[in-house]
Amino acid sequence: MNQPDHKSILLADDHSLIRQGIVFLLEDINPDFEIFHASNLQQALESLKTNPIDLAIIDAHFPDGNSLSILPEIKKIKPEIKILIFTGIEEDKHALKYLNAGANGFLSKMNEEDEIESAIRKMLENGEYISPATQALLMNSMHNPKLINPLxxxxxxxxxxxxxxxxxxxxxxxxxxxxxxxxTVSTIKKRIFEKLDIENLVELIELIKNN
Structure with a gap:
């Protein structure tokens, strides 16, 4: 990866205000970062293919899909890249499946600004961010494998x-x-979706592919 003051960072979120808020935090950390923006998954992938991205800060859900579906592809394109999922979805339900799919950190948008800045600093310095809540999930998963592999x-x-x-x-x-x-099949499908806490077949396919 580049030297700390020359890192290139991708901000992928369909809300420009969220991206701008992260830009302000990044400028506090170091004003020399090169920052790229993406408002959907397709733009995110194109930017990753054409730019030397060191850290990608990506939302979980976009109008064109769930970022869970592109994490393995991102790691194929750039195996050394660090990925922080920055999202409003529940950490206790979703963090482990994103980490399992290739993310290096999972951060809730519900956190205070200083915690968000601290998480980004840890991603930049150490290449990972594991919150206390996710650490507890990881510990629990040692005794309950269903947390990591919901299948x-x-x-x-x-x-x-x-x-x-x-x-x-x-x-x-x-x-x-x-x-x-x-x-009967329809009833079982509904039960599968409820157990896995998913909403559509795309998420089901990704879960099966990643487990």
Whole structure:
């Protein structure tokens, strides 16, 4: 990575006010950072491919998708890059799956400004930021592997159906494949989404790909 005073930083968030707020914090840390902006996932990927980014500060959700889906791709493009997820989603429910997918830190937008600045400093200096809340989650995950791999919370049949969805099969195809009623598949799909705390098939596919 570059020397501390020459780092290049990508700010990826669909709200310009959030990005500008981080810019102010970065200027306090060091006014010589080179800063790039992205308001969606596609712009973020393009910027990462064309610029020498050292640290990417990325929101979790964008209008064009969930950043969980691009973390493995970012690490393929730039294995040495450091990624801080800066988001409003619940840390206790989501931090571990982002870290598991390749992020180096997870920071809640609900934190006070001094904690946000401290987290960014730690990312710049040490390449990672693990909050006390996430440290507790990591400790708990040693005794409860479901926290790191939520797929372990599924029954054998639920996991079987989840994998079929991930392979591109629809409700009717899965019902015919497993010789069950279509509404049974729909009910199990709803249960899978509730257990995994996800909202759509894209998130399901990413979970299966990353676990």
């Amino acid at each position: 372990l919370s599924l029954t054998e049949r639920e996991l079987q159906i989840a994998k079929l969805y991930a392979e591109g099969y629809g409700n009717l195809e899965i019902a015919n494949n497993l010789d069950v009623k279509q509404n």
